[in-house]
Each structure stands twice: as structure tokens, then as C-alpha cells.
Amino acid sequence: MKPPQFDYHAPTSVEQALELLGRYGGDAKVLAGGQSLMPLLNFRLSRPAALVDLNRIPSLAYVREQDGQVRFGAMTRQRTIEFSPVVRERLPLLREATRWVGHLPIRTRGTIGGSIAHADPSAEYPAVLTALEGEVVARSPRGARIVKATDLFQTYLTTSLAPDEILVEVRMPAMPAGAGYAFEEFARRHGDFAIVGIAAVVVKDGARCALARLVAAGAGPVPTRLRAAEEILEHEGLTDAAIEAASRRASEIVSPDADIHASADYRRHLTAVLTKRALRRALGVTRV
Numbered sequence: 001m002k003p004p005q006f007d008y009h010a011p012t013s014v015e016q017a018l019e020l021l022g023r024y025g026g027d028a029k030v031l032a033g034g035q036s037l038m039p040l041l042n043f044r045l046s047r048p049a050a051l052v053d054l055n056r057i058p059s060l061a062y063v064r065e066q067d068g069q070v071r072f073g074a075m076t077r078q079r080t081i082e083f084s085p086v087v088r089e090r091l092p093l094l095r096e097a098t099r100w101v102g103h104l105p106i107r108t109r110g111t112i113g114g115s116i117a118h119a120d121p122s123a124e125y126p127a128v129l130t131a132l133e134g135e136v137v138a139r140s141p142r143g144a145r146i147v148k149a150t151d152l153f154q155t156y157l158t159t160s161l162a163p164d165e166i167l168v169e170v171r172m173p174a175m176p177a178g179a180g181y182a183f184e185e186f187a188r189r190h191g192d193f194a195i196v197g198i199a200a201v202v203v204k205d206g207a208r209c210a211l212a213r214l215v216a217a218g219a220g221p222v223p224t225r226l227r228a229a230e231e232i233l234e235h236e237g238l239t240d241a242a243i244e245a246a247s248r249r250a251s252e253i254v255s256p257d258a259d260i261h262a263s264a265d266y267r268r269h270l271t272a273v274l275t276k277r278a279l280r281r282a283l284g285v286t287r288v
Contacts, residue, residue: 002042003038003041003042003044004041004044004047006041006047006048006049006050006051007024007049007050007051008050008051008053009050009051009052009053010053010055010056011052011053011054011056011057012056012057013057013059014057014059014060014139014166014168017030017052017054017057017166018139018140018141018164018166019141020050020052021052021163021164021166022141022164024048024049024050025163026163026164027048027049027050028048028049028050028051028052029046029048029050029051029052030051030052030054030117030166031051031052031053031054031055032054032055032074032075032111032113032114032117033077033078033109033110033111033114033115034109034114035102035106035109035110035114036114036115036118036120037114037118054074054075054166055075057075059073060073060074060075060076060113060168061073061075061076061077061080062076063076063080063081063084063086063087064086065086065090065174068173068174069171069172069173069174070086070087070090070091070171070172070173070174071169071170071171072112072113072169072170072171072172073113073168073169074111074112074113074114074117074166074167074168074169074170075111075113075114076111076112076113077107077108077109077110077111078098078101078106078107078108078110078111078112078115079104079107079108081094081095081098081112082095082098082099082107089287090174090175090287091132091172091174091175092175092181092285092287093128093131093132093175093181093182093183093199093201094125094128094132094172096181096182096183097124097125097127097128097183097199098124100124100183100185100190100194100197101115101123101124101125102191103191106191112125112170113136113167113168113169113170116129116136116152116167116170117159117161117167118157119152119153119154119156119157119158119159119222120156120157120193121153121156121217121218121219121220121221121222121223122193122194122195122197122217122218123193123194123217124183124185124194124197124199124217126149126153126217126222126223127183127197127199127215127216127217127223128172128183128199128215129149129152129170129172129223130149130150130153130199130215130223130225131199131200131201131213131214131215131223131225132172132173132175132201132213133148133149133150133173133213134149134170134171134172134173135147135148135149135170135171136149136152136167136169136170136171137167137168137169137170137171138161138162138165138166138167138168139165139166139168140162140164140165140166141164144168146171147160147161149223150225153222153223154222155221155222156221175201175287176203176211176287177287178203178204178286178287179201179202179203179211179286179287180200180201180202180203180204180282180283180284180285180286181200181201181202181282181285181286181287182198182199182200182277182278182279182281182282182285183197183198183199183200183278184197184198184200184274184277184278184281185197185198185217185274186270186273186274188261193218193261194217194218195218195261195262195266195267195270196216196217196218196219196256196262196267196270196271196274197216197217197218197274198214198215198216198217198250198271198274198275198277198278199213199214199215199217199278200212200213200214200275200278200279200281200282201213201282202233202238202279202282202283204238204283207237208237209233209234209236209237209238209242210234211234212229212230212233212234212246213225213230214226214229214230214246214250214275214278214279216250216253216254216271216275218256218267219254219255219256219267219268219270219271220254220255220256220257221257224253224254224255226246226249226250226253226254226275227253228249228252228253229246229247229249229250229253229275230246232245232246232249233246233279238279238283243276243279243280244276246275246279247272247273247275247276247279248272250271250272250275251268251269251271251272251275252268254267254268254271256268256271
């Protein structure tokens with residue numbers, strides 16, 4: 001298949017990109033890495049009047065620490081994140097999740113902002129952003145605004161970003177020293193879209209669990225925060241019995257849909273299995 005006809009623009013600044021989005025009145029698409037958008041165009045599932053290519057805006061690619069956060073320009077490549085020393089030291093969960101993203105050519109072109117703005121509920125980055133209680137910065141002609149992860153994802157491939165807004169930055173709080181973490185995923189083949197994935201973060205305080213964060217990918221229309229399962233761990237600790245109980249509860253929380261890849265019941269089963277696996281591994285892998 002070939003994409004439908006569209007106008008193509010390659011601005012060199014965010015201001016130029018915003019002007020172009022306004023010119024097309026919501027009938028333009030932003031092109032970042034293109035790893036999600038181009039297949040939609042080729043199958044003619046998306047028919048924009050124009051593409052606004054952000055690849056010639058160098059100011060949108062960076063990784064930096066600021067105010068207890070790690071901040072990413074929206075055009076930062078996934079391959080850069082995979083090998084960033086800042087990510088390795090401050091956000092090891094993100095680094096681990098990145099290794100599950102597609103294949104080498106995809107990670108070389110794909111961007112953190114593009115993945116999050118695309119809002120595929122099976123994708124790794126939206127799940128990590130939710131688990132770490134991160135946020136994004138969106139710019140429009142009206143100025144910039146910060147959008148929390150909990151307010152960003154609305155349903156399948158849909159965010160709260162306005163048609164004239166561009167996601168320009170992703171912010172994630174640095175993980176606490178000593179935090180355990182794991183990202184577990186099941187797919188038919190490595191690099192395929194996850195049938196279910198689980199992001200886990202735990203902070204131990206002696207025999208107690210001071211903090212637990214669990215998020216399921218692929219088990220609903222948006223990344224699903226497994227709060228009731230987290231509460232079990234924070235109340236009962238990180239014993240085998242508590243992990244078993246939290247994993248069972250996780251499978252009860254999610255509301256997955258069935259598709260050609262898996263039934264809803266199978267996705268619930270995977271949620272329990274992967275939650276248990278992620279928690280057990282997180283107890284042995286900590287941020288130094």
C-alpha cells in the first residue's frame with residue numbers, strides 16, 4: 001500500500017511547526033520517528049492533509065537532569081535512551097523497557113515523544129511514564145502546559161493533546177536510590193507488540209514495602225495503574241503470600257479487550273503471571 005496524497009513540511013523551529021498546524025486547522029499530523037504513523041498512512045487508516053516533520057528541529061533532542069527529574073526532548077531517539085548514562089543511573093526502569101521496543105531499526109528512528117503521543121496501550125513508554133508518575137510538556141500558540149500522565153491518555157491511540165499542540169518534552173522523576181524495578185512483557189515474538197506488559201517499581205523499608213507502582217500495558221485502552229494490587233504490597237509487605245495476592249488482584253483490575261492475538265481471559269491470566277514475575281525480579285534488581 002502507498003499513503004494518500006498529503007502536503008509535506010519540514011520546519012526548523014517549534015514556532016514554525018505550530019504555525020503550520022494552525023494553518024491546516026487540525027487536519028495535519030506531526031511526524032516524529034514515523035514508526036507508528038507511517039504504517040497508518042500506508043494502510044490509509046490516517047488521511048491527513050499535511051505532515052509536519054519535526055526531524056529538522058535540533059532543540060527537541062536532549063536528555064538532561066533538572067529539579068529531580070530526567071527530561072527528554074520529544075525527538076530524543078529510543079536508541080539514545082537505551083545507551084544514555086543518565087537514564088542508566090536515574091531511570092533504569094525506562095532503560096529496561098526500551099530493550100523491549102521493537103527492533104534495532106525501530107529504536108534507531110523511534111522517539112520517546114512520538115511513542116507517548118501515539119498512545120498505543122501496548123507500548124512500553126506510556127506504561128513507564130504512568131508507573132513513574134511522569135508528565136509531558138505540550139506547546140501551542142497559547143503557550144506551554146504540563147500534562148500529567150494520568151490526564152494524558154484517554155483511550156486507544158487518543159490523548160488529551162489538542163490538534164494545535166505539540167508534545168515537546170517528557171519528564172520523569174528520578175527513581176529513588178535502592179528502588180527495585182522490572183519490566184516484563186509477553187509477545188508472540190520479541191519485538192512484536194506486547195499482548196501484556198507489566199512495569200513494576202518497589203521500594204523496601206526493612207520488611208515493609210514503602211512504595212509500590214504497578215502498571216499494565218495491553219490490558220485495556222490506556223496504561224492501567226494497578227492501585228489495588230499496590231495497596232496489598234504496601235499494607236502486607238513483599239512476602240510470597242502478598243505477591244501472590246497482589247498478582248491475583250491485578251488480574252481482576254484490568255479490563256482487556258479480545259482481539260485476533262488473545263482473548264480477554266488470556267490477557268487477565270498474563271497480567272497475573274507477569275505481575276508476579278516482575279515483582280519477584282524487582283526484589284533482586286535495584287537502582288544503585
